[in-house]
Amino acid sequence: MLQFAEAKNSSLLLINPWITDFAAYDFWLKPVGLLYLAAVLRQQGYAVRLVDCMDRAHPAVLQWQGLGQPRNRRWSTGKFLRTPILKPAAYQDIPRYYSRYGMPAEIFAQLCLAGPPPAAILVTSGMTYWYPGVQMTIAALRRLFPKTPILLGGIYATLCTEHARQFSGADVVIAGEAESVIHSHLRSVLNLTPDDNSTADIFPALDDLPFPAFDLYPQLQSAAMMTSRGCPLRCTFCASNLVSGKYRWRAIDSVLAELDWLHHGLGVNEFAFYDDALLTNRDQHFLPLCEKMIQQQIRATFHTPNGLQAKFIDATTAKFMQQAGFKTIRLAYESGSVERQRDMSKKVSNESFARAVTNLYAVGFGPQELDAYVMMALPDQPLEEILWSLAYVHALGIGIRLAAFSPIPGTVEHERAVTRGELASDADPLLSNNSILPIRLPNVPFEIYAQINVLAKELNKHLLKHGRPLAAMDELYQRLKSQIDLKLGHL
Ligand code: B12
Structure with a gap:
C-alpha cells in the first residue's frame, strides 16, 4: 500500500465535460466547484491538471480554429463550438438540432495526454440533462486511460446519484459538496493510507478554503x-x-x-x-x-x-x-x-x-x-x-x-x-x-x-x-x- 505522503506525488486529471443540449451559450460558464476541489487537492500535495472541454479561450482550441483570440460578444460572452449529434430517443419528437458543445475530440485527447499519466481522474457535471455529455467524456477518458479510476461529482451526480452510478461510466459517484470528503475517497481509490497528521476530513469553513484554482487556465x-x-x-x-x-x-x-x-x-x-x-x-x-x-x-x-x-x-x-x-x-x-x-x-x-x-x-x-x-x-x-x-x-x-x-x-x-x-x-x-x-x-x-x-x-x-x-x-x-x-x- 502507498503511504499518504506518496499522494503528494500523485497526479490528478480534472475534467469539465462536454455539454449536450439543443442550445448552449457561454455566459461566463466556469466549473467553480471543480476548481475549488483542484485548489484543495493541490494544498494537500497532489499535482493537478485541468482539461475544461468548455474553454473557448484555450490556445489549442483557438489554433484549431485559426484564431488569435476567441470570437466574443458583449462582456466576453460567446458561442461554444458545436458538433451536431444524434438526438437521444427521449427527444425524437423535439423539432430542434441537438449538439455536443465544447472543444473538438482530438484537442481533448491531446490535452489529456499532454501531462504525466494520472493516478485518478475527477470529472464534474452540470445540469442533470447534460448527462450524455458526461457519458461521452468518460467514454473518451476510458479509451485514453483504460486502467485509471474515474470519480464523478457535481450537480447531475448529486441530484441523480443512482442514475449516474448506473449510466455515467464512472467508477465512483460522489454526491454533494466534496471539499471535505474528496481526499478520503481518493485514499480509498488509490489505496493510500493516511499519515498521522492528516486533517483532510475535517469540514472546512468557506473562509478556510483556498481560492478556486483559476490559474489552471492557460488564458482566462x-x-x-x-x-x-x-x-x-x-x-x-x-x-x-x-x-x-x-x-x-x-x-x-x-x-x-x-x-x-x-x-x-x-x-x-x-x-x-x-x-x-x-x-x-x-x-x-x-x-x-x-x-x-x-x-x-x-x-x-x-x-x-x-x-x-x-x-x-x-x-x-x-x-x-x-x-x-x-x-x-x-x-x-x-x-x-x-x-x-x-x-x-x-x-x-x-x-x-x-x-x-x-x-x-x-x-x-x-x-x-x-x-x-x-x-x-x-x-x-x-x-x-x-x-x-x-x-x-x-x-x-x-x-x-x-x-x-x-x-x-x-x-x-x-x-x-x-x-x-x-x-x-x-x-x-x-x-x-x-x-x-x-x-x-x-x-x-x-x-x-x-x-x-x-x-x-x-x-x-x-x-x-x-x-x-x-x-x-x-x-x-x-x-x-x-x-x-x-x-x-x-x-
Ligand atoms: C451558477 C449557476 C448557473 C450558471 C451557470 C453555471 C454552470 N457552470 O453551468 C447560470 C446562471 C448560467 C445558470 C443557468 C441555468 N441554471 Co443554474 N445554477 C447555478 C447554481 C446557482 C450554482 C452552480 C455552481 O457553480 N455551484 C458552485 C459550486 C461550488 O458547487 P458545485 O458545482 O455543485 O460543486 C461542488 C459539488 O457538486 C462537488 N463537485 C463538483 N464537481 C465534482 C467532481 C468530483 C469528482 C467530485 C467528487 C465532486 C464534485 O464539489 C464541489 C465543491 O463543493 C446552481 C444552484 C446551486 N446552488 O448549485 C444552479 C442550478 C445548477 N441551475 C439550474 C437551472 C434550472 C438552470 C437553468 C435551466 C435556469 C433557467 N431556467 O434558465 C439555466 C440553464 C443553463 C443552460 N442550459 O445553459 C438548476 C439545476 C437544473 C438541472 N436540471 O440540473 C440548479 C441546481 C438551480 C435550481 N434552480 O435548482 N446556472
Whole structure:
C-alpha cells in the first residue's frame, strides 16, 4: 500500500465535460466547484491538471480554429463550438438540432495526454440533462486511460446519484459538496493510507478554503465567484438546498483578496457572481463588499446571471451596484401571479419588483443592463399568467428572459408532478431539460409556447431600439393576448 505522503506525488486529471443540449451559450460558464476541489487537492500535495472541454479561450482550441483570440460578444460572452449529434430517443419528437458543445475530440485527447499519466481522474457535471455529455467524456477518458479510476461529482451526480452510478461510466459517484470528503475517497481509490497528521476530513469553513484554482487556465477572460453558498429560501422549483448545503457566506476581505488575485494577478476583467442568494445578507455582506470594491477602484465589470431577489434592491443597493461596475443584472421575477408568488416562497411581489426596477433606473441602469427571469410552462399555468407577466416586466422597461420550467429531481415541484401523474418518479433526467417544456398544458401545442418566446424577443428588441416600452401594461397585455388567441385559432 502507498503511504499518504506518496499522494503528494500523485497526479490528478480534472475534467469539465462536454455539454449536450439543443442550445448552449457561454455566459461566463466556469466549473467553480471543480476548481475549488483542484485548489484543495493541490494544498494537500497532489499535482493537478485541468482539461475544461468548455474553454473557448484555450490556445489549442483557438489554433484549431485559426484564431488569435476567441470570437466574443458583449462582456466576453460567446458561442461554444458545436458538433451536431444524434438526438437521444427521449427527444425524437423535439423539432430542434441537438449538439455536443465544447472543444473538438482530438484537442481533448491531446490535452489529456499532454501531462504525466494520472493516478485518478475527477470529472464534474452540470445540469442533470447534460448527462450524455458526461457519458461521452468518460467514454473518451476510458479509451485514453483504460486502467485509471474515474470519480464523478457535481450537480447531475448529486441530484441523480443512482442514475449516474448506473449510466455515467464512472467508477465512483460522489454526491454533494466534496471539499471535505474528496481526499478520503481518493485514499480509498488509490489505496493510500493516511499519515498521522492528516486533517483532510475535517469540514472546512468557506473562509478556510483556498481560492478556486483559476490559474489552471492557460488564458482566462472571465471568472465566476461565489461570495456565499446555499440559499435560505425554499422555492418549490429550485434544488439549491440539495446541492449547496446550508446558507453561509464568506468574509468580505477574503472575497476582495480573491478578486484582487483574479483581476491583477490573472488579468480577468469580467466577473460573474454565481451566488444563489447574493443579496440576502445585504447589510453585513453585499453592501460592505461593494463599498470596498468602489474604494479600491477595481476597473472590472460584474454580472449576476443568477436571478437577484428584487426586494433587497433599495436605492443604496442600486447606487452601489452602479458605482461598483455591475453591467448585467438579472432579477428573479418568475411570475406575476400573486398565488404563485406565495406558493413559491414569497420571495417576490409585483410591488417589490417594480420598486427594484425604479431604484435601478434612478441610478442610470436601463434595458441594456437589466432583465428579469419569467417562468413559462409551470404546472397548471394558464397562458394568461405568462402573458401578464411578460407585459408587466416589459412595461417597467426591462428585458424579459423567458425561463421554461422543468421539474428538478428532489424538489417540491418534481414531487407534485409525480403525484399528479405528469412524470414518472424514475423519469430519464433528459426530461428535466427546460427546452422541451415537460409540463406544458395538455391542450396547448408546443408552437404556442414557441410563439410566446418570439413575442418576448420582439418586445426586448423594441425596448433596446427605442429605449421605452411598446405600450402601457394593460394595452400590452391585451395585444399579447389577442396575438396568442389568433395563433391558437389557426392551429
Ligand atoms: C451558477 C449557476 C448557473 C450558471 C451557470 C453555471 C454552470 N457552470 O453551468 C447560470 C446562471 C448560467 C445558470 C443557468 C441555468 N441554471 Co443554474 N445554477 C447555478 C447554481 C446557482 C450554482 C452552480 C455552481 O457553480 N455551484 C458552485 C459550486 C461550488 O458547487 P458545485 O458545482 O455543485 O460543486 C461542488 C459539488 O457538486 C462537488 N463537485 C463538483 N464537481 C465534482 C467532481 C468530483 C469528482 C467530485 C467528487 C465532486 C464534485 O464539489 C464541489 C465543491 O463543493 C446552481 C444552484 C446551486 N446552488 O448549485 C444552479 C442550478 C445548477 N441551475 C439550474 C437551472 C434550472 C438552470 C437553468 C435551466 C435556469 C433557467 N431556467 O434558465 C439555466 C440553464 C443553463 C443552460 N442550459 O445553459 C438548476 C439545476 C437544473 C438541472 N436540471 O440540473 C440548479 C441546481 C438551480 C435550481 N434552480 O435548482 N446556472
